[in-house]
Amino acid sequence: MKKTSLSLAIVGALLAFGSQLAQAAPDWNKIPKRELQVFHAGVTPIEWITKKSDHSGRTGLVKGESCVGCHEEKGGLNFDMKRLAAKELEPVGAPKTMNFPVAVQAAYDKDNAYIRLTFKAPTGGANNADKDNEVKVAVMFANDKVAAAAGDKSVPGDQVGCWATCHIDVRTMPGADDKKTKYTKDGAYELMQWKSSKGAKAVDGSVSDKRNMDGGNAGVKAEGTKAGEIYTVTFTRKLAGALAEGKAVPFGVAVHADHATGRFHHVSMGYKLGFGAEGDIKAVKQ
Amino acid sequence: MKKLLNTLRHPSAKYSLLTLLAVGFFSGIFFWGGFNTAMEATNSLEFCTSCHEMRDNVYQEYKQTIHYTNRTGVRAVCSDCHVPRDWGHKMMRKIQASQEIYGKIMGTIDTPEKFEAKRLELAEHEWARMKASDSRECRNCHSFEGMNTEKQKLRGAKMHKIAQDDKKTCIDCHKGIAHKKPKGMKEDDDE
Numbered sequence: 001m002k003k004t005s006l007s008l009a010i011v012g013a014l015l016a017f018g019s020q021l022a023q024a025a026p027d028w029n030k031i032p033k034r035e036l037q038v039f040h041a042g043v044t045p046i047e048w049i050t051k052k053s054d055h056s057g058r059t060g061l062v063k064g065e066s067c068v069g070c071h072e073e074k075g076g077l078n079f080d081m082k083r084l085a086a087k088e089l090e091p092v093g094a095p096k097t098m099n100f101p102v103a104v105q106a107a108y109d110k111d112n113a114y115i116r117l118t119f120k121a122p123t124g125g126a127n128n129a130d131k132d133n134e135v136k137v138a139v140m141f142a143n144d145k146v147a148a149a150a151g152d153k154s155v156p157g158d159q160v161g162c163w164a165t166c167h168i169d170v171r172t173m174p175g176a177d178d179k180k181t182k183y184t185k186d187g188a189y190e191l192m193q194w195k196s197s198k199g200a201k202a203v204d205g206s207v208s209d210k211r212n213m214d215g216g217n218a219g220v221k222a223e224g225t226k227a228g229e230i231y232t233v234t235f236t237r238k239l240a241g242a243l244a245e246g247k248a249v250p251f252g253v254a255v256h257a258d259h260a261t262g263r264f265h266h267v268s269m270g271y272k273l274g275f276g277a278e279g280d281i282k283a284v285k286q
Numbered sequence: 287m288k289k290l291l292n293t294l295r296h297p298s299a300k301y302s303l304l305t306l307l308a309v310g311f312f313s314g315i316f317f318w319g320g321f322n323t324a325m326e327a328t329n330s331l332e333f334c335t336s337c338h339e340m341r342d343n344v345y346q347e348y349k350q351t352i353h354y355t356n357r358t359g360v361r362a363v364c365s366d367c368h369v370p371r372d373w374g375h376k377m378m379r380k381i382q383a384s385q386e387i388y389g390k391i392m393g394t395i396d397t398p399e400k401f402e403a404k405r406l407e408l409a410e411h412e413w414a415r416m417k418a419s420d421s422r423e424c425r426n427c428h429s430f431e432g433m434n435t436e437k438q439k440l441r442g443a444k445m446h447k448i449a450q451d452d453k454k455t456c457i458d459c460h461k462g463i464a465h466k467k468p469k470g471m472k473e474d475d476d477e
Binding site: 051052053056057059060063065069070071072073078151 | 444448461471473
């Protein structure tokens with residue numbers, strides 16, 4: 001009898017816990033979507049971005065302007081895509097689709113942040129070196145110390161998105177060491193990634209003096225589905241570390257489509273995700 | 287010859303002052319017109335591209351740009367950007383440009399390789415000239431007053447606002463607008 005009561009109590013507790021979890025997961029139909037464009041950036045690392053003779057926008061950058069502030073326009077990007085795809089900035093070969101939209105939804109509760117990305121991954125990439133994964137999706141969050149050097153000036157990380165990790169000497173850049181991963185000079189990013197191969201573990205990592213594909217404390221979980229041509233990837237992670245209520249956190253999205261590796265991804269510029277704070281995207285409180 | 291010089295040195299007893307003035311006036315018009323026509327001919331696109339040094343290098347690059355072909359069909363040819371319009375500055379530029387004849391004879395840039403090796407130096411000369419004149423030749427057609435930044439792309443509109451606030455001149459940002467940028471450019475120290 002005692003045993004039965006105990007079992008019932010345990011089952012009851014589990015059910016209650018389960019229902020709590022179910023309540024915590026957001027109803028995605030009620031979370032607004034913000035579309036942002038991801039694009040093939042070619043060989044435009046932070047050294048290129050902050051060099052005036054390459055990128056005259058450096059002048060705006062050191063005056064406090066962000067990438068998005070100048071380049072996101074009417075829901076699209078105002079880059080000269082032909083220039084980005086040309087040999088000078090893309091010596092290997094540009095993908096057929098230079099940019100595409102990713103719908104971002106975000107929610108949070110006292111413990112977790114939930115981020116859902118929905119997109120149609122293009123084919124026709126110039127680099128198909130990742131045989132295991134057709135698609136990989138990453139989100140990086142910058143901490144407050146991230147900065148990029150522009151000559152003798154320092155540009156805060158919230159202006160440059162993930163570019164503070166993207167350098168001319170990292171792997172897959174022309175002539176670079178194949179083993180050198182992305183890195184920061186100041187501050188760090190928290191990195192989470194979903195991979196499409198069966199059974200692949202969600203990456204809970206970071207980027208500081210090098211990229212670490214594990215060792216993160218964010219408890220990242222990632223689920224991805226493909227319906228027709230549409231991918232839906234949902235991340236769940238702790239509302240901790242760089243993420244906190246009352247804070248707008250700089251973040252960027254990267255999609256490796258068509259088995260791409262390294263720099264052959266489509267990336268977003270840097271946006272801010274507000275958790276109970278103003279941001280380009282406001283996470284909905286649960 | 288000596289006789290001709292003697293005649294030129296002494297007052298004329300044969301021709302009236304009016305005749306001399308009239309002949310001088312009309313000859314002046316004729317020679318001035320001829321001189322100006324010849325000088326203007328050196329401002330034409332055809333003249334500039336009659337040498338292979340220009341035709342094979344900078345001209346091919348310029349043909350890919352908005353100053354050569356655009357929606358409205360307004361074309362800026364070489365001289366519109368590289369030769370001042372007003373007479374004084376134009377003459378100075380033409381005299382200066384005459385040293386290019388020496389370069390032509392010596393074959394200073396007569397191969398693509400030699401041109402590439404000289405590209406930065408040549409570009410720097412032109413940038414310095416444009417900077418010193420507050421981009422005078424750009425401003426023959428463009429002005430901040432005439433600009434409607436609302437019709438520009440956001441990135442252009444924002445940069446033009448900064449440029450006006452900081453009293454920048456066109457060439458500060460628009461290097462390489464009609465030709466390839468040279469490798470090894472020095473970075474401006476202007477923020």
